[in-house]
Amino acid sequence: MSFSNSDPVNVAFAGLELHGMYISGDADYAVVKLSSGYNICVPASVCTAAPERAAATPAKVTAEPLKQDAKLPLLAIVSTGGTIASTVDYRTGAVSSKFTAEDIVRSIPELAVIARYHTLQPFNVLSENMNPAMWQELARAVHDEIASGAKGVIVTHGTDTMLYSAAAVSFMLETPVPVIFVGAQRSADRPSSDNAMNAICSVKAGISDLGEVVVCMHATSDDVACALHRGTRVRKNHTSRRDAFQSVGRGPVGVVSYPDGNVNLTGDAVLRGTHELRLFDRLEPNCGLLQYYPGMNPNLFDAFSGCRGLVISGTGLGHVGTDCIEKIAALNASGTFVVMTSQCQAGEVCDRVYETGRDLLAAGVVEGGSMLPEVALVKLMWVLGNTSRPEDAVRMMQTNLKGELDYDLWREM
Structure with missing residues (x-):
């Protein structure tokens, strides 16, 4: 039987009965995206046509207000989208940005015992759609959060162009507190997701003695530490590894160990309170x-x-x-x-x-x-x-x- 792209199929393979969506193949083999979101390649003979499954209508849930400890330091979470705020659309297998800053806090309970949060979302895009006007809007939002009393700012951002945004905010903002860009290489519903650890380490860095703009991402492929890369010296050097980000030409300005959350800064790091808050948000995009x-x-x-x-x-x-x-x-x-x-x-x-x-x-x-x-x-x-x-x-x-x-x-x- 021949299939077209996106046809629903049942797969009887290795003693399992699976359901998915046909992607591509030939007379001998078929590539199927399973309901879990993962792709498999199987003999075409084990695939049979299946009726389209109706998507379940999710029940409406009214979220309770975030419960926050007033004794904890105040951090701002500025969400711009990206994989750290994304899930998989199991109909197509594509990752799309859906979560708000509050969703991120709710989904990672460990954050609630580290700090309290003010959350905002100036826009929600995958980072390939960022542009200089958005960098300006982001710098202004970070400035306003610090001016309102935030002891640190966490910026959740897609990884593809995070280095550009981190550099832009670095130049536009004089900051007395940490500004931590954080993302994820794998969305929250993947077994190997790095979003929770990266978020926890970024919050630990947000209450540290740091006083500059950095990118916080996995330091190695293992779950042992996140590196703090200066916003003007970092590059994404791998398409998919969890430790894709590296400081170029020098080392990171700090490391956050996991799970204890200890923040170790280098002598090169700019410390909290070194600069007064100032905003220089003019850009020439041409x-x-x-x-x-x-x-x-x-x-x-x-x-x-x-x-x-x-x-x-x-x-x-x-x-x-x-x-x-x-x-x-x-x-x-x-x-x-x-x-x-x-x-x-x-x-x-x-x-x-x-x-x-x-x-x-x-x-x-x-x-x-x-x-x-x-x-x-x-x-x-x-x-x-x-x-x-x-x-x-x-x-x-x-x-x-x-x-x-x-x-x-x-x-x-």
Whole structure:
């Protein structure tokens, strides 16, 4: 029997009677998404057509107000969506963001004995749909929660673009308290979900002595600790591992052990109360990021004509093919601020070593030092949103503002 995509099927296999949805296959084998959400590949001969099962109508449940201990420190949970606030839609097998901040608190009872919470949800999106306007809205929400007395802020966020949002809030906000971005690689209804441990560790970090923006995620694939990665030095380096996030070019600024919840900060960590609360929420979104590759058509740079800024992710010390330099010079002459970063995981840009680099400097390129390309893009949006003077933009891009650089390039020149 042949099936079409999404046909309901029964599977008699290994002594089990299973129900699922046909995804793909051929005359010999079939891939079926089971009701549990998992996929299996079985001989096509064990599959038979099944009537569509009507979805049960969930009973309406009126949630009781959260019971909170007034003696515990107040934290804010700002939910933006993502896997940590998601479940599987078993009809399609897709993960969708459904839970609110209050749902997260209710679903993880351990949170109630650590702190009390004010929860809000400025928007609910999977993180690939985030944009600079949302970063601004998020920074304002975090600022307002701190101004209202929160001793720390937990931001639940999808992992795909969490590094961009963490960097954006880092630049837009001077914070006296911890701001902890946290997500999950696997939704709450998966047996290997990391959402509960990540949430518990983030709350422990939220009442710690930390005083900066960090990302809190599994430090290893085991359930032993979460790492606290500075918001301007972190990258998602794996698509699905629970320890996908790593600090690039340096170590984390802290570790939260599990299950005891002890927070150990490094000497490099910014401490609580170091800065006064301030918000600088202007951004220039008309900026781009381009990764150079061998043989790249120089005409690709024309796509960024009219942009206020462009970050180039170059090779090695910060290079592109010599046939691209004329296009870069034209962009700079037309008013596009061009910053060079490197595709390398460690080290910094230095365009004074090779002839190509010196030609790039002559074309008006600004060295981005050890900044990650993604962070350089976010910082450039922030810098161009806060100054219109090119010389000030150079100084700000080359000054280590939030740990994004190893040292101040501007002062070293």
